[in-house]
Amino acid sequence: MCGIVGVSDNRNAAQLAYLGLFALQHRGQEAAGIVVADGHRVAGRTALGLVAEAFPESVLKTLKGRSAVGHVRYATAGDGDLKNAQPLIFDSVHGPIAIAHNGTLTNALSLRRKLEKRGAIFRTSTDSEVIIHLIARHPGPVEDAVIDALRQVEGAYSVLFQTPTKIIAARDPRGFRPLIIGRLNRSHVFASETTALHQIGARVVRELEPGEIAIVENGHLKTLHPFPAETPSQCVFEQVYFARPDSVQFGKPIMEARRDLGRELAKELAGKVKADMVVPVPDSGVPAALGFAQESGIHLELGFVRSHYIGRTFLQPAQVLRDNAVKLKLSPVRELLKGKKIVLIDDSIVRGTTSRRICASLRAIGVKEIHMAISSPAIISPCYYGIDTPSKSELIAATRSLDGIRRFLGVDSLHYLSVEGLLHAVGEKNIEKPSFCTACFTGNYPTPIVDFMIGQASRKGDFSPTIDGKDTEPQHKTVKR
DSSP states (O other): OOEEEEEOSOTTHHHHHHHHHHHTGGGOOSEEEEEEEOSSOEEEEEEESOHHHHOOHHHHTTOOOSEEEEEEEOOSSSOSOGGGOSSEEEEETTEEEEEEEESOBSSHHHHHHHHHHTTOOOSSOOSHHHHHHHHHTOOSOHHHHHHHHHHHOOBOOEEEEEOSSEEEEEEOTTOOSOOEEEEETTEEEEESSHHHHHHTTOEEEEEOOTTOEEEEETTEEEEEOOSOOOOOOEETHIIIIISOTTOEETTEEHHHHHHHHHHHHHHHHTTTOOOSEEEEOTTTTHHHHHHHHHHHOOOBOOOEEEOTTSOOGGGOSSHHHHHHHHHHHEEEOHHHHTTOEEEEEESOOSSSHHHHHHHHHHHHTTOSEEEEEESSOOOOSOOSSSOOOOOGGGOHHHHSOHHHHHHHHTOSEEEEOOHHHHHHHTTOSOSSSOSEEOHHHHOEESSOOHHHHTTOSTTTTOOOOEESSOOOSOOOOOEEO
């Protein structure tokens, strides 16, 4: 998962992109970058680390241009080296062009091998570079080259291109990843989330539609729909976890969606759990816990003190970093929780190690009963569209029974929200044919996963999906000890 922002026709374009990236920092903490264009050239800087670390004031002042594109990176394709930090800048037959990409292409490795056989030399290990090589092989105007390149790729992309005179925005035909169009006076702006537009004082216009391309040149915005229509497959995990609570995505405020996830969870657990209080795992579990408490009538308590100087543990690239981050990040309030029966609310369980340490810390201070309730279904399949669930063997719900997970976590009962409850909460009207991608919960992938089906990628031997078919995995139900 990454975050992207674009600003056109503004003398403070780089500074505005910088501020927008701050609002998207939760989407990627490995690297950050900004490129600018002045009508003749494209130049920029990328650096490892957070936005503030990458762009001290002395560096930001050097980025001159009236258009800018920015990116915060959370690696899902390619390693964490600086060479993979975006935006990537290339010289091509169309002149200099930069790319900032959110998502993952599912046929990038296949295309890369074909391109290499034709003489292409790649300088990064990212899937995004494949798009640039495809663009470079098209002789026409750059926007036609972009369209031709995107016709050849599969998977998820919300992408911004910066040329000396244009910003081109594109979203894949299924709309996996969000991309928002905004307006700041005469400037057209783009961002992964509405919160980034609010950060820079821009007005939200609308979402870029699935399969739509927007071209900004000389202050004018032109939109195209060059691709055949596909069934929408918006990533529902954006609502569950990734998006900031003050954003609006896929037509629904994130805070409202997450409260509704908690409400649906409480409805499904009605009469099954007796507890003294509802306790959220901060910060991502708080909205769902509010909804759960409101629906169930069990009062909410803030049972953890969270350090705000530790990043999101799910986004830490190595397990040893995740483990230590958990210890530093959350401290249970002993006087409040000792001897109590609690419903512990979290948004998801991926590997289970973070939840296990949290539950162990609660047992250590004398919590009497822990009934863990998760405001999403069990994650049983890897994501191939831009979320770091790298292999099925690392997903606890894919390798253990529900009671096995409960025992691993050390809780008295464990409850997951159903897929139906999830879809109701995010506002889906057609549960049988949803407009959301739920592949990580069902194993039902909306597109061919080309690289992984033929065993070219790092998840070889780990892939047994259903493509646009029925669910192949049993759904988890409530279990008690």
